[in-house]
Amino acid sequence: GDSVTQMEGPVTLSEEAFLTINCTYTATGYPSLFWYVQYPGEGLQLLLKATKADDKGSNKGFEATYRKETTSFHLEKGSVQVSDSAVYFCALIESRVTGRRALTFGSGTRLQVQP
Amino acid sequence: KAGVTQTPRYLIKTRGQQVTLSCSPISGHRSVSWYQQTPGQGLQFLFEYFSETQRNKGNFPGRFSGRQFSNSRSEMNVSTLELGDSALYLCASSLVGTSGSYEQYFGPGTRLTVT
Numbered sequence: 001g002d003s004v005t006q007m008e009g010p011v012t013l014s015e016e017a018f019l020t021i022n023c024t025y026t027a028t029g030y031p032s033l034f035w036y037v038q039y040p041g042e043g044l045q046l047l048l049k050a051t052k053a054d055d056k057g058s059n060k061g062f063e064a065t066y067r068k069e070t071t072s073f074h075l076e077k078g079s080v081q082v083s084d085s086a087v088y089f090c091a092l093i094e095s096r097v098t099g100r101r102a103l104t105f106g107s108g109t110r111l112q113v114q115p
Numbered sequence: 116k117a118g119v120t121q122t123p124r125y126l127i128k129t130r131g132q133q134v135t136l137s138c139s140p141i142s143g144h145r146s147v148s149w150y151q152q153t154p155g156q157g158l159q160f161l162f163e164y165f166s167e168t169q170r171n172k173g174n175f176p177g178r179f180s181g182r183q184f185s186n187s188r189s190e191m192n193v194s195t196l197e198l199g200d201s202a203l204y205l206c207a208s209s210l211v212g213t214s215g216s217y218e219q220y221f222g223p224g225t226r227l228t229v230t
Contacts, residue, residue, distance in 0.1 A: 043221040046218055093217050101171060103158075
């Protein structure tokens with residue numbers, strides 16, 4: 001079945017540092033890829049998405065590129081802020097082949113940004 | 116446009132009882148999915164409803180059920196509660212169209228505690 005693997009956390013960075021959170025996937029067919037963010041006590045917010053190979057999703061300074069050859073969708077940000085402290089989830093949906101509209105999530109990576 | 120709303124936000128139940136959770140999707144969204152989030156198992160798909168029909172189901176026992184109404188609002192029910200059902204239950208809505216990306220937008224969740 002489909003699966004998503006994320007790097008273990010927590011990731012602790014100083015403010016203005018560069019962020020990379022690694023994500024790789026295994027999927028049948030042609031998945032769409034997503035990054036979601038969860039702040040304490042809240043639900044998931046869609047951060048960015050990419051629907052086909054070489055697409056780059058971007059939002060709020062975060063970027064991720066859909067790499068089909070390496071089955072990866074790494075999240076990056078050039079300069080993190082304390083307000084970016086949260087848990088980040090990589091996820092996929094593969095519906096075109098399977099007809100199944102269900103997100104498969106990674107285990108999440110906690111980011112802590114120190115001032 | 117209002118986001119996904121879930122009620123109640125917090126719930127405490129006793130083992131053996133049953134519970135009903137409610138979800139109102141974003142206006143115009145006809146697909147509603149439910150997920151369970153626990154520290155041990157992470158985010159797991161429960162089921163998806165579209166046009167009042169269950170389209171997909173995750174690997175959960177029959178104690179977990181749901182339904183969708185003609186206005187796209189959805190409820191999920193858990194009968195004979197067990198301690199392991201303590202979790203954050205997240206509802207997500209989606210605009211199912213021709214783009215094929217099926218991004219899902221989440222509500223704040225219902226925190227269920229079973230004692």
